Amino acid sequence: MVDDLAFTLHSVTSRAGNFPLFPFEYDALTCFKYNLQHHGDCLLDFVNTRDYEKVGDRMRSYATSKEHPVKGFQKSHHREAEIFESGFMIRRTRIFCVLALFPVLANAKTIYSGEFDYHYFKSPAAYFSGGSxxxxxxxxxxxxxxxxxxxxxxxxxxxxxxxxxxxxxxxxxxxxxxxxxxxxxxxxxxxxxxxxxxxxxxxxxxxxxxxxxxxxxxxxxxxxxxxxxxxxxxxxxxxxxxxxxxxxx
Incomplete structure (x- = not known):
């Protein structure tokens, strides 16, 4: 996970690092891109063209899947959007992401890499066995x-x-x-x-x-x-x- 976060941070800063963003705006971009990877590239394109007002709207659009709300995403992606949109209000809110900064190979693979077979996933009954x-x-x-x-x-x-x-x-x-x-x-x-x-x-x-x-x-x-x-x-x-x-x- 630490490698994944560091790789995502490098991706964000390498593409948006020359633009006047506040630290919490980098935080919001990094958290969003960590979760959605290349789907976050369009956000960096908006930053590069100074279309900052489009970033929050695009973040919120990923709180749904096939036009249905995805529980959990509504709060997280709307929160990321709010944090980014806070703009010059530096002391308003900061998102907490534990980021480790050290070199990561561009072609490094993560636990989210490659194919998977859903038939071998742990069942919800087994996963939630400890809760009512x-x-x-x-x-x-x-x-x-x-x-x-x-x-x-x-x-x-x-x-x-x-x-x-x-x-x-x-x-x-x-x-x-x-x-x-x-x-x-x-x-x-x-x-x-x-x-x-x-x-x-x-x-x-x-x-x-x-x-x-x-x-x-x-x-x-x-x-x-x-x-x-x-x-x-x-x-x-x-x-x-x-x-x-x-x-x-």
Whole structure:
């Protein structure tokens, strides 16, 4: 983590170091870029063109995923925006980031590097085993005192709940298809079930790859697992709604 922070600080100061920013503005930029990596490059572009008023707005835009608020990010990214926008009010507020300053190779890899397989992630039940359901719910709802890993598991839990609903809908659709297949078979027509299963398998592959692609596009971002699980939950929720409409018909 120390290496990651130092690398991010170097990235920020090397691109924005020649511009008149106050220390707390560097702090806000560094914390944001540490979490979102190259998605923070546009902020440095705004600094380089002296478009300071655009920095806070862009920071706030990352408090959502697919137009849905991401709990925990709303506070952190809005806070980063507020700190940066405090401008010349040097004594107003400072963000606390523990930064270690020593050389880091430009091509250094971090714990957020490379591919991952979500099937091997620790389950939310195991991760939150030390807390009560009420405590976990409160932390996930508010994002207070939650680390990035905590928030990632909150989003993982959200995905698991969506998956449970999906499985219920799938069971209902499969039962409906089986009944329809009996009539179709007697009439010598193609059956529904084989094609539905192919469609569901293709959908699962699409969802996984879509969320992997969006996550890997973030680069070595500390929040990438949160965005991954939010993506998985959102697309799964959409599938649940689609199947619900199918059952109505």
């Amino acid at each position: 359901a009420a405590e976990v719910s409160r932390m996930c709802d508010t994002g207070e005192h939650a680390s990035n890993e905590d928030l990632a598991q909150c989003s993982h839990l959200k995905f698991n709940k969506a998956s449970t609903q999906l499985n219920k809908k799938l069971d209902a659709v499969r039962l409906m298809n089986e009944k329809g297949d009996k009539s179709l078979k007697n009439e010598g027509n193609p059956l529904i079930s084989p094609y539905f299963e192919k469609a569901q398998s293709a959908w699962s592959t699409y969802r996984d790859n879509e969320c992997y692609s969006e996550t890997y596009a973030m680069g070595e971002a500390a929040e990438r697992e949160i965005y991954f699980w939010e993506c998985m939950a959102d697309i799964t929720d959409s599938r649940v709604k689609e199947l619900g409409e199918l059952l109505k018909n």
